[in-house]
Amino acid sequence: MDEDKTQQLPRRMTRSSASSSPSTSNNIVAAKVTSLEPLTINDLLVGGDPISLDDIISSFPGRSSQILEVVRHLGPLNSPMLPLFVYGSSSTGKTSIILQLFRHLNRPIVFSSCRTCYNQNILFESILNQLLLHRKNAANGYLNAKRCERPSDFVNFLREALTNVISNLKEKSEKLISNEMTQGKIGNMIYLVFDNFQLVREWDKSSTILPLLFNLYDLLNTPEVGLIFISSTSPDTFYSNMGYVEPIPIYFPDYTEEDIRQILLRNQVNQKLYSSFLDVSLKSFCGITKQIDDLSAALKPLYEKYCEPLSDKGKGVAPNQEMKRRLLAHINPHIASSLNEIFKVSSLSSTEVETRKEEKWKGNLRRLEQSKELVSLDFHISTSAKYLLISAFLASRNPATLDASLFDSKGGSDNRKRKRKPSEKAQERKETLEQELLMKGPGTFPLERLLAIFQCLVSVAEEPSDEEEQNNDGLGVEGGNGGLMSDILLQLSSLCNSNFIFKGRSCPIEGSTRYRSTISEDLALKVARSLEFPLSKYLYRS
Amino acid sequence: MEQENYKIKAVNLLRSRICDPKFIFINESPESNHSKLKFMISSSVTEACNNSILLLGPRGSGKNAVLELVIQDLLQEYPDSISVMRLNGLLHSDDISAFKEIARQLCMEHQLLFSKAASFDDNSQFMVAMLKECGLAHKTIIFVLDEFDLFAQGKQRLLYSLLDAMQSITSQAVVLGISCRLDADQLLEKRVRSRFSHRKLLFLPPSIEDSQKLLMHMLTLPIDPSFPQDYAVEFNRKVQNIIEDRGFLETLNKYLNVDSSVKHLLRFLFCAVSRMELQTGFLSRENFEIAFSSIQRQPKLECLRNCSILELQILVCMKRLEVKEQNLCNFNSVMKEYKSTLTSERYARHVCLRAFEHLIHRELICFTDNRGQSLSVEFRPVKLLISSAELHQGLRANNSCPPKLLNLMDREG
Numbered sequence: 020m021d022e023d024k025t026q027q028l029p030r031r032m033t034r035s036s037a038s039s040s041p042s043t044s045n046n047i048v049a050a051k052v053t054s055l056e057p058l059t060i061n062d063l064l065v066g067g068d069p070i071s072l073d074d075i076i077s078s079f080p081g082r083s084s085q086i087l088e089v090v091r092h093l094g095p096l097n098s099p100m101l102p103l104f105v106y107g108s109s110s111t112g113k114t115s116i117i118l119q120l121f122r123h124l125n126r127p128i129v130f131s132s133c134r135t136c137y138n139q140n141i142l143f144e145s146i147l148n149q150l151l152l153h154r155k156n157a158a159n160g161y162l163n164a165k166r167c168e169r170p171s172d173f174v175n176f177l178r179e180a181l182t183n184v185i186s187n188l189k190e191k192s193e194k195l196i197s198n199e200m201t202q203g204k205i206g207n208m209i210y211l212v213f214d215n216f217q218l219v220r221e222w223d224k225s226s227t228i229l230p231l232l233f234n235l236y237d238l239l240n241t242p243e244v245g246l247i248f249i250s251s252t253s254p255d256t257f258y259s260n261m262g263y264v265e266p267i268p269i270y271f272p273d274y275t276e277e278d279i280r281q282i283l284l285r286n287q288v289n290q291k292l293y294s295s296f297l298d299v300s301l302k303s304f305c306g307i308t309k310q311i312d313d314l315s316a317a318l319k320p321l322y323e324k325y326c327e328p329l330s331d332k333g334k335g336v337a338p339n340q341e342m343k344r345r346l347l348a349h350i351n352p353h354i355a356s357s358l359n360e361i362f363k364v365s366s367l368s369s370t371e372v373e374t375r376k377e378e379k380w381k382g383n384l385r386r387l388e389q390s391k392e393l394v395s396l397d398f399h400i401s402t403s404a405k406y407l408l409i410s411a412f413l414a415s416r417n418p419a420t421l422d423a424s425l426f427d428s429k430g431g432s433d434n435r436k437r438k439r440k441p442s443e444k445a446q447e448r449k450e451t452l453e454q455e456l457l458m459k460g461p462g463t464f465p466l467e468r469l470l471a472i473f474q475c476l477v478s479v480a481e482e483p484s485d486e487e488e489q490n491n492d493g494l495g496v497e498g499g500n501g502g503l504m505s506d507i508l509l510q511l512s513s514l515c516n517s518n519f520i521f522k523g524r525s526c527p528i529e530g531s532t533r534y535r536s537t538i539s540e541d542l543a544l545k546v547a548r549s550l551e552f553p554l555s556k557y558l559y560r561s
Numbered sequence: 562m563e564q565e566n567y568k569i570k571a572v573n574l575l576r577s578r579i580c581d582p583k584f585i586f587i588n589e590s591p592e593s594n595h596s597k598l599k600f601m602i603s604s605s606v607t608e609a610c611n612n613s614i615l616l617l618g619p620r621g622s623g624k625n626a627v628l629e630l631v632i633q634d635l636l637q638e639y640p641d642s643i644s645v646m647r648l649n650g651l652l653h654s655d656d657i658s659a660f661k662e663i664a665r666q667l668c669m670e671h672q673l674l675f676s677k678a679a680s681f682d683d684n685s686q687f688m689v690a691m692l693k694e695c696g697l698a699h700k701t702i703i704f705v706l707d708e709f710d711l712f713a714q715g716k717q718r719l720l721y722s723l724l725d726a727m728q729s730i731t732s733q734a735v736v737l738g739i740s741c742r743l744d745a746d747q748l749l750e751k752r753v754r755s756r757f758s759h760r761k762l763l764f765l766p767p768s769i770e771d772s773q774k775l776l777m778h779m780l781t782l783p784i785d786p787s788f789p790q791d792y793a794v795e796f797n798r799k800v801q802n803i804i805e806d807r808g809f810l811e812t813l814n815k816y817l818n819v820d821s822s823v824k825h826l827l828r829f830l831f832c833a834v835s836r837m838e839l840q841t842g843f844l845s846r847e848n849f850e851i852a853f854s855s856i857q858r859q860p861k862l863e864c865l866r867n868c869s870i871l872e873l874q875i876l877v878c879m880k881r882l883e884v885k886e887q888n889l890c891n892f893n894s895v896m897k898e899y900k901s902t903l904t905s906e907r908y909a910r911h912v913c914l915r916a917f918e919h920l921i922h923r924e925l926i927c928f929t930d931n932r933g934q935s936l937s938v939e940f941r942p943v944k945l946l947i948s949s950a951e952l953h954q955g956l957r958a959n960n961s962c963p964p965k966l967l968n969l970m971d972r973e974g
Contacts, residue, residue: 088855091835095569099580101831106860108867108923171652171662231651237625238649242580253860256924262620262741267828268858273867275960305961306870307912308919359909460891460940537937 058152060187063127064205065118075119079112081278085271089120092267093245096126096206102236102246106253107271110311113249114214125205127188132214139228143173146211150180170231174238184209185243210245211235217252230259233266273309276301282311283318295343296325299350303358321357325350403477404510405546408536410473411520412543413557415461415536419468425557426475463523463533466511473507476552567788568842571796575834578779579827582626583633585775586823594762599631601760605735606639606701611727613736613757615709617743618764621824624739625707627764632703644670644695645703650711659712659719660684663704667691689726696731709738713748720749724756766821769814775823776804779830780844792842799843809846812853832856861947864923865955871908871916873955873962876925877970878902879945880952892917892939902969914938 072090076083092103105113121128129149136142144163148155153164167173188207213232219225231238236246246266250257254268274282280297287293300321304314328349329342400408417425514520521535538546547554578584586595598614605612616624635643646666653659664684668675671691679687695702704723706712712720727734736757738745746759767775780800782793803809816829832852837844868876878898882890896913918938920926929942947955956962956970 092832094576094835095573098573098576100576101580101828169652169658171658174652175665227651227654234651238651242577251922252924253863254858255860265828267832268856270858270863272863307908307916308869308871309867310919359912460893460937 058154065122067122070123080281081274082112088269099242100245102266104248104254104266105269106250108273109251111271113271128210128212130212133218134215139224143167147176150184207243212247214249216248216250276305296322299347324353405550406476407473408546410469411536414464414469414472461536463535465531568839572837579831586623586626595627602735609733611734614760615738616762619822620741621822622764623823624764643701647705650708654711656718657681663688685722692726692732696733701733704736707739709740710742710745717750717753720753803846861951864925866958870961872920891942
């Protein structure tokens with residue numbers, strides 16, 4: 020009973036297994052939490068109910084050839100294999116299919132994701148914990164089974180652990196043979212699976228850990244060990260100047276439009292209605308991206324809009340031709356705007372999204388959105404910080420040579436009066452500067468320049484109140500200016516921490532720090548508008 | 562069930578051979594590296610002298626496999642006179658790990674207690690002392706240094722200590738360096754190089770004729786009671802026919818022209834054998850043709866085939882900028898080109914930016930600067946990682962590519 024219960028527990032939840040049996044998953048998870056018995060060799064199996072190959076193929080539309088290819092390369096029971104390199108873009112089913120296949124084949128695996136195991140030590144310890152059937156709990160002080168920091172320690176421990184596991188598997192296999200059981204064979208092979216393997220390239224010691232992992236097959240020299248690398252980038256992106264023996268590549272191409280249609284149609288209540296919806300929308304959206312996750316998120320609100328004219332919101336009605344035309348006429352105006360919303364990540368809460376959705380569909384959509392975005396500033400900062408932000412923006416955008424004319428005591432108005440008709444040479448220079456701005460982005464500036472511009476802007480802004488103060492006493496004037504200037508360096512530091520201003524490294528020769536404004540022109544206009552500051556007068560333009 | 566059993570057994574046998582280096586490199590002819598290496602080490606053992614040898618050759622040419630076969634033979638001939646210490650540059654390239662590993666293996670070999678807490682000096686002195694003791698007992702220690710060039714990085718203290726200890730009269734040791742760098746001995750410091758004997762064995766890829774012999778060796782079943790005789794005979798006859806087929810030889814030549822090392826050939830065999838039809842139980846030429854096409858990958862072309870229309874448009878705009886001899890471009894200049902070139906069906910800027918980022922993730926384009934934090938994505942300079950020919954090919958291979966885009970590309974090219 021206990022053993023049967025253990026085998027039922029799925030060790031790894033994937034998207035497909037979670038969606039296929041949601042109620043069972045809850046019970047299993049609850050059972051798993053309560054049972055803290057020591058781990059056995061069966062815990063290296065994927066677990067779950069036995070699944071047939073046909074079930075896996077039907078669960079993953081468009082993936083039958085890849086599934087069969089992986090099965091062939093894994094080979095019959097107890098068959099040695101060369102390392103595999105399974106690669107394809109995100110959301111192409113690589114990890115899910117590998118796990119489901121091991122569930123189908125009922126063979127032990129050691130699964131490690133290089134995203135959760137984000138450095139060398141954690142990866143080593145994760146592998147050894149699984150092989151040594153070790154679970155971190157209060158009894159052992161949440162320690163790992165083995166502590167190993169060096170690759171040499173890891174390989175020694177790994178050899179030892181693999182030898183033990185393989186011996187256990189052989190003993191188990193012999194028992195099954197003596198009992199004449201044909202079902203339940205798990206064989207003598209153990210498979211190490213490395214998921215998200217492309218992330219190893221960015222690790223600190225990637226120049227040594229990558230050759231080690233690729234050569235692990237030769238280092239271990241054990242026919243009972245199979246290695247599988249799963250990566251979202253192709254093998255040619257793993258650059259190495261010393262070379263290694265290449266694993267067998269298995270490629271998962273992106274889904275075709277027809278595959279995407281089949282995948283999106285699953286779990287839809289009204290298949291025919293959703294199919295007619297995809298007829299009018301899928302091709303346009305596939306022009307932007309073919310990633311299932313992006314498409315699924317983008318099409319969901321559009322489908323709700325599509326179903327609005329229907330009385331039952333698309334639950335049971337099969338659409339006829341007339342209804343299709345009506346729905347098409349209803350949805351057509353919204354497709355174009357939805358295309359441009361496809362990658363937007365909303366930071367509002369779900370209720371606010373609903374409210375905003377209602378507002379968005381009303382009236383003139385584009386103009387309303389445009390004006391609303393321009394008016395509102397999403398955050399609050401002090402007046403002094405706003406002036407500082409504008410000063411940084413101007414310091415980054417304008418050439419330093421224009422400071423004398425732009426920031427004189429009259430606030431830049433003289434510059435406009437003196438403006439002349441541009442000559443041909445000036446036109447050419449203008450284009451060159453525009454190109455330069457496109458390429459280089461915002462320039463850097465020293466702290467002194469920022470403070471000078473800031474002081475100039477603040478003094479211009481304080482001009483009306485100067486006259487009032489002069490009518491009173493001298494101390495008042497000084498106090499007013501001092502107020503805006505207080506703690507200016509601290510505010511600059513806060514803006515740097517908020518990533519509105521980027522602080523570069525100090526030049527070792529000059530010893531001065533240079534800054535760069537990172538805000539966009541739209542944001543600068545918003546800040547200026549909130550201050551009623553005429554930003555355009557100070558911007559260098561044609 | 563019995564019918565299915567021997568066919569599965571055949572697949573497993575072939576796969577086991579492909580995964581077993583020792584099965585592949587058995588070659589006892591006098592001119593072979595196997596015989597030469599065996600003679601050199603055997604002489605060192607019988608004459609009680611020191612030796613150092615470098616095994617050089619490309620990856621996958623059998624350096625390690627031949628050495629293991631030789632050591633296996635020698636352990637049978639001189640069971641009490643040889644100890645083998647194995648180190649790997651991927652694991653033990655720093656001196657601390659190397660000396661520790663030598664001490665660990667020496668302790669295991671001679672039933673001594675290994676102390677993890679022993680210091681670097683303890684371990685190095687222990688090695689020198691053991692060399693002396695083994696020399697007095699007329700025992701040869703064979704040091705196998707795989708990835709020898711990695712031991713040559715850094716201070717080379719292991720190499721110096723080892724070769725210096727071998728200068729003494731009493732020690733008997735053979736140091737075998739294995740490397741795929743032909744200049745491995747040039748990496749040594751002068752003091753180390755002067756103590757190295759500069760014997761080299763070159764491992765070369767086999768010729769086409771040798772590859773064919775190897776295929777027969779690998780793919781034929783033994784005529785013995787483990788398989789039904791008529792099945793084994795028929796299997797071998799079919800394999801013979803495949804190997805002699807002209808079309809197959811063309812495919813094999815095409816494959817080996819890229820890389821003629823044995824390991825590369827084994828990958829091909831593994832893919833073909835894995836595709837053997839279990840219903841018939843025989844290999845076919847089709848298995849090899851499909852294996853050839855599946856193992857030869859063009860990742861950039863695959864990426865292009867996967868791209869959406871917007872991503873292709875961005876790539877074409879970058880190619881146009883490249884043709885205009887604009888050395889550097891970034892997202893802003895690409896967008897400028899995008900707006901001026903494509904008049905219909907334009908998308909919002911942030912949608913284009915996400916598509917641009919997808920291209921970076923696919924590694925069809927990459928950043929040219931190393932500064933990651935100072936500039937936002939729009940301003941960082943990027944470059945194309947695909948050629949015009951690849952982009953042309955990719956546009957044609959992509960099913961969703963609009964003809965207008967293809968014309969635009971043709972006009973530029």
